[in-house]
Amino acid sequence: MSTNCRWEDKFVKCPFYRKTHPNRIVCEGFAEGNTINLAFEDRGEKMRYMKKRCEDIAGCQLCPIHSLIEGMYNE
Numbered sequence: 873m874s875t876n877c878r879w880e881d882k883f884v885k886c887p888f889y890r891k892t893h894p895n896r897i898v899c900e901g902f903a904e905g906n907t908i909n910l911a912f913e914d915r916g917e918k919m920r921y922m923k924k925r926c927e928d929i930a931g932c933q934l935c936p937i938h939s940l941i942e943g944m945y946n947e
Contacts, residue, residue: 880922886932888941897922899937902944908937 880892888900890907895918897910912918925935932938 880919883927884922885929886926886935886938888938889926892918892922894918897926900941902941910937 878892881889886899890898890900892898894915895912897912897918899908899910901907910918910921912921925931925938
């Protein structure tokens with residue numbers, strides 16, 4: 873997790889989450905040194921996604937990014 877934590881970070885349960893920006897969620901990427909960015913139209917949409925997918929262990933399993941990254945580790 874980023875050393876420049878935002879208040880939203882403390883609620884996140886997803887192991888692939890890295891940090892957040894006003895309209896983006898940054899997750900672990902497919903190779904060392906890169907990340908995947910989920911961009912949203914507005915902060916409210918981002919916050920709804922985070923609450924549903926990033927802050928809930930069961931919700932993480934339904935996130936397509938979580939599934940892809942987890943699949944990499946399971947190969």
